[in-house]
Amino acid sequence: MSIHLVLVLALFIGISKGQLRIGFYAETCPEAESIVRAVVQDAILSKANTAAALLRLHFHDCFVEGCDGSILIENGPNAERHAFGHQGVVGFEVIEKAKAELETVCRGVVSCADIVALAARDAIALANGPAYQVPTGRRDGRVSNVSLAAEMPDVSDSIQQLKAKFLQKGLTEKDLVLLSAAHTVGTTACFFMTRRLYNFFPAGGGADPAINPAFLPELKARCPQNGDVNSRLAIDRGSEQTFDKHILQNIKDGFAVLESDARLNDDETTKSIIDSYFGFLNPLFGPSFEADFVESIVKMGQIGVKTGFRGGIRHVCAAFN
Structure with a gap:
């Protein structure tokens, strides 16, 4: 790729991001944000795991084709949402409900991506x-294809693969740690634990040696070999319903549930980032986990955004107009 083309792409991406602004719908649909908030609140009250589901949905949408609502499309087996990397992603009905309410108030104004x-x-x-x-x-994207999600970060990725996939999206090692910490809420299926517990390599099979020996029997009891792969367990042991930095403490102590989370403690750079939130001067003078997380998720929410004529506004989030 020529330097000239790189500069043009960088300028174009910068312009697209610049067109996003806080309060974008203040005049065209002033109730937009309050309507979404009310729908989300109702959904979480009826099903506690919804909070984690919506957070994960945002991540998966942004990592494929940018934050353009492409994961929401349901147009057959080749739709992006059916990709292997998106398995277990839920929460679509919450987005659709919010969209339906918005369409009655201000039709064709608020994008599914927003x-x-x-x-x-x-x-x-x-x-x-x-x-x-x-x-x-x-704006909402006009493309949804299962093949486009092939490079989604995976729980079995090495730390080098994870860093490379985040870097490809313009995200740093610090963003990798903070966005992985979103696992502080929610659960995972035993399906994602089988390899780590019973067939881990390069350790010659068996369990991942990074698992704290005091934690291993608990994990195996929750996810027995040849057991129900759909059985679920908390990702942040001891704090699965509250958004906090407890997940990072678990990772430090060998109590990470997901393999990809555990790998953050293996790498010198990502480990030092985790440690920075538990230093002697923290929380009074050290970095703020909450503030840094907000910076990272807002940054993630601007990956490959489509604005102006580069996208559209769907009337139904699951279908192209």
Whole structure:
């Protein structure tokens, strides 16, 4: 790729991000954010795991084709949402409900991509996490293909693979740690634990040696070999319903549930980032986990955004107009 083309792409991406702004719908649909918040609140009250689901949905949407609502499309087996990397992603009905309510108030104004970003923001706040503002103005994408999700970060990725996949999206090692810490809320299926517990390499099979020996029997009891792979367990042991930095303490102590989380403690750079939130001067003078997380998720929410004529506004999030 020529230097000239790189500069043009960088300028174009910068312009797109610049078109997002806080309060984008203040005049065209002033109730937009309050409607999304009310729908999210109702959904979480009826099903506690919804907060984690909406946060994960935002991440998966942004990592494929940018934050453009492409994961929401349901147009057959080749739709992006059916990709292997998206398995277990849920929460689509919450976005669709918010969209339906918005369409009755201001038809064709609020994008599904913005609803996803706003819903994640509200879910974090409702899980006792930090409240923050979301720049809006995203347009919905016009492409959804299962093959485009082939490079999604995976729980079995090495730390080098994880860092490379985040870097490809313009995200740093610090962003990798902070966005992985979103696992502080929610559960995972035993399906994602089988390899780590019973067939881990390069340790010659068996269990991942990074698992704290005191934790291993508990994990195996929750996810027995040849057991129900759909059985679920908390990702942040001891604090699965509250958004906090407890997940990072678990990772430090060998109590990480997901393999990809555990790998953050293997790498010198990512380990030092985790340690910085537990230093002697923290929390009075050290870095703020909450503030840094907000910076990272807002940054993630601007990956590959489509604005202006580069996208559209769907009337139904699951289908192209």
